Amino acid sequence: MFPPDGYADGQWVDEDAGPVVRPYALTGGRTRPVGESFDLLALVCAVRGAIPDVTQLEPEQLTVLRKCRVPIPAADLASDLDLPLGVVRILVSDLRERGLVTVHGPVAVRLADPQLLKDVADGLRRI
């Protein structure tokens, strides 16, 4: 048995070390999405009937396409794919360029709305 912090010196590599492929290798080293920027909570939705050219897409992008058959926030995609949000936004923006997904802003809310804030407080008390 080794101490829990035994790999903290960087010599141990296990699942805590993260993916072997550096995340931004998936984006060809790009760190900015293409086209119009979108919110972390923007809803990504697959375009119905669009036929993806699977030879042109990364496996992660195919996963994105599968998961956004119903609208899903970009942040949730990142969680599901276990990838940094920045990477997911680039993958999504590529899919949008190809006409395979649409990206809509999150549902607009009025943050000063007392009823909404009350709902948030009440909802949080129950978790």
Added chain:
Amino acid sequence: MAYDASEPGLPAAPVPVTIKILIAGGFGAGKTTLVGSVSEIRPLRTEEALSERSTMVDSLRGVERKSTTTVAMDFGRITVRDDLVIYLFGTPGQQRFWFMWDELAFGALGAVVMADTRRLADCFPSVDYFERNDMPFVVAVNCFEGVRRYPLDAVRRALQLSSNSPVVLCDARRHDSSRDVLVALAEHALLRSSRAPAGV
């Protein structure tokens, strides 16, 4: 707003209202821990081992048992109702990642500023940021084991808050404690909204 379902014949999926809350504070103050203790999903985080260079940037003084720092962000989710989902975003702790703050803060309900009384000054930049942007926030003093406790009044004085933002104690490892911090933030935002004159 209506969205097409993937399969013909299925009703369009209801799109919940999403609320964003920021979790800020200095390096090692407990942001990741707090997000982890209340999130229903495994918090997404990108942590990189500190390099020699960033070790110099990140002064480890007073922060034991932590060998990596979050260079991207933590993110968690709390579904409070089918139609209301809260997302928590941890802000990058280091100043060289501040370019990400404005985007994270855009449209956020408010923020939790995590504070460690051993290095209280580390949370000043976060407090300044939210006061400057007139965004509701609470300061959550994370009670680390073996660390001297200070009365909240003393912490509040030391922070020199120019706002009436609440200062609360928490144990970020505990679900109920972290939840109470978020409730305090929502209640503070509610109080502010009821005080705000119309049109301002």
